[in-house]
Amino acid sequence: MSFPFVTLKTISNHQDLIIDLQSSELALQGTLKIPGDKSISHRALILGAITQGETIIEGLLLGEDPRSTAACFRGMGAEISPLNSDRITIKGVGLANLQEPIDVLDAGNSGTTMRLMLGLLASHRGRFFCITGDNSLRSRPMSRVVEPLQKMGAKIWGRNNNSLAPLAIQGHNLTPIHYHSPIASAQVKSCLLLAGLMTEGKTTVTEPALSRDHSERMLQSFGATLEIDPSTHSVTITGGTPLTGQKVVVPGDISSAAFWLVAGSIVPQSELVIENVGINPTRTGILEALAMMEADITIENQRVVTGEPVADLRVKQSSLKACVIEGEIIPRLIDEIPILTVAAVFAQGTTIIKDAAELRFKESNRLTAIASQLNRMGAKITELPDGLEIVGGTLLIGHELDSYTDHRIAMSLAIAALMAKGLTTIHRAQVVAVSYPKFVTTLQHLIK
Missing domain, CATH: 3.65.10.10 (Enolpyruvate transferase domain)
Known part of the structure; x- marks a missing residue:
């Protein structure tokens, strides 16, 4: 045949x-x-990098996007083992302890990397960051996360009225908000939850429909304090709770x-x-x-x-x-x-x-x-x-x-x-x- x-x-x-x-x-x-799973792989790398203690990830996607995420967080002080097997070890820097990088952070082709990181970086008071990506990523709109972060007090600058990368971020004390997202987007929701993780008080995101909830599940497993209301498609995070390293099977x-x-x-x-x-x-x-x-x-x-x-x-x-x-x-x-x-x-x-x-x-x-x-x-x-x-x-x-x-x-x-x-x-x-x-x-x- x-x-x-x-x-x-x-x-x-x-x-x-x-x-x-x-x-x-x-x-x-x-x-x-x-x-x-690409979404879970990104989130495991990100949360592992800002925990206290060691995180072990099994089954991590060894694709280009997670490699971009790992490279960015290595540039900010997290110790992440080489992505040459699907078992990865991370020694995190702890909450709010990412270092100011000596170079521009490169998210490659990964919109998840860029959008989720913006929430974390904007809430790192007193530190300056710059993030870019490849030609495709530099043409993708970031306003959907930049605008709600600015409502929290974030200082972010970029091309096209701060909507396109490269983006510069000056870490700042943020103010919690209740954000009613016009779209159901796990990236928007996750970005704001990560910003709220290091913001005093309660940050709430309400969506018009239910988006993927990997961030909520993983944040809770790492020790974050969340309140979830499925009836209104809302999730609330209480800032300031340290995260503890975990074993994650993707x-x-x-x-x-x-x-x-x-x-x-x-x-x-x-x-x-x-x-x-x-x-x-x-x-x-x-x-x-x-x-x-x-x-x-x-x-x-x-x-x-x-x-x-x-x-x-x-x-x-x-x-x-x-x-x-x-x-x-x-x-x-x-x-x-x-x-x-x-x-x-x-x-x-x-x-x-x-x-x-x-x-x-x-x-x-x-x-x-x-x-x-x-x-x-x-x-x-x-x-x-x-x-x-x-x-x-x-x-x-x-x-x-x-x-x-x-x-x-x-x-x-x-x-x-x-x-x-x-x-x-x-x-x-x-x-x-x-x-x-x-x-x-x-x-x-x-x-x-």
């Missing part, structure tokens, strides 16, 4: 992912483990699992088991959306690991149906919308995705990126102001595509290419290392 030839080819300073579908006889079979990232859940659903005769996936209810929108599309997914071996619910996910190929994805589910699957768009291309009927304008401000404008590239392959996708309209059932043809230097776009296009006739080339595919360094080798191993 013939099957796709999948390889990375280095050209100049970038890599192209080439998928050459020589036969329609293709299946994905096997059991796999996915990289550690589950597999459901955002990474999403690529295999969709691949297993659309590629004929496929069956995959994805082990040790975090199924935090603030992140399981992808499972709910695929259930609405009638995907064949079974949740097995459910358990709790260091405060986070975990399970194995079994997926089999099925006939997907179109649906409408909107409202409060969106914050719980915002990172998975590119790969859900791929699923919708192979579903019967027309799928509508709404309330997702946030995607225009990620590593790329993800609505434009995924629609334009899939349309090049023959899909029928129309951009909406806040989402997409996807007509399912179209035949895809291999094409030259671009990743937009966005890891989730690159991987979503790779899954789509498994169902396209002919040769597909995805330019600048090395960006998958941001969150899934072994994505290509895993794909090669699963093809049967």
Whole structure:
């Protein structure tokens, strides 16, 4: 039986992912483990760096984004072991004891690193910090965290009316506030909770819908004092409580699992088991959306690991149906919308995705990126102001595509290419290392 030839080819300073579908006889079979959850990895590194004592992290994502976080905190005095295995040791500096760095902090491509750090740095009285990132990150809006921090008294300067990096921060005594966020954003919420961690009094964040709650869970496990009101989507932190080093076991990232859940659903005769996936209810929108599309997914071996619910996910190929994805589910699957768009291309009927304008401000404008590239392959996708309209059932043809230097776009296009006739080339595919360094080798191993 013939099957796709999948390889990375280095050209100049970038890599192209080439998928050459020589036969329609293709299946994905096997059991796999996915990289550690990126959101939890960031937060474990950040909190470990400001605790008293030692923090041990097992299962840390060894991608480029967590490496950026680790490098920033090393530059401010935390002792973090090399990220060359998934067991990391941190000796923290203690609360409010980050050192003034001798150089500019570089967040790389990581918006999480930059936005969460701003809350910490703004509350380090008397110290000066400057943070930047790569070309993509320097174009992403930071006003969503800068503005509420300024309401707390933060002193932050940057380009475009203090909304774009590089950003300069003068640490200052902050004042607690009750911030009503206009968007459900875990990054905004986490930034303000970290600012409140070192601010006398109670800082409260209220969201219009529930965003992922990894920060709340981890802050509590490290000893912070939090009050959570699920009925109003509010969380309050009381400042000044020291944190104590912990052991953190990072589950597999459901955002990474999403690529295999969709691949297993659309590629004929496929069956995959994805082990040790975090199924935090603030992140399981992808499972709910695929259930609405009638995907064949079974949740097995459910358990709790260091405060986070975990399970194995079994997926089999099925006939997907179109649906409408909107409202409060969106914050719980915002990172998975590119790969859900791929699923919708192979579903019967027309799928509508709404309330997702946030995607225009990620590593790329993800609505434009995924629609334009899939349309090049023959899909029928129309951009909406806040989402997409996807007509399912179209035949895809291999094409030259671009990743937009966005890891989730690159991987979503790779899954789509498994169902396209002919040769597909995805330019600048090395960006998958941001969150899934072994994505290509895993794909090669699963093809049967």
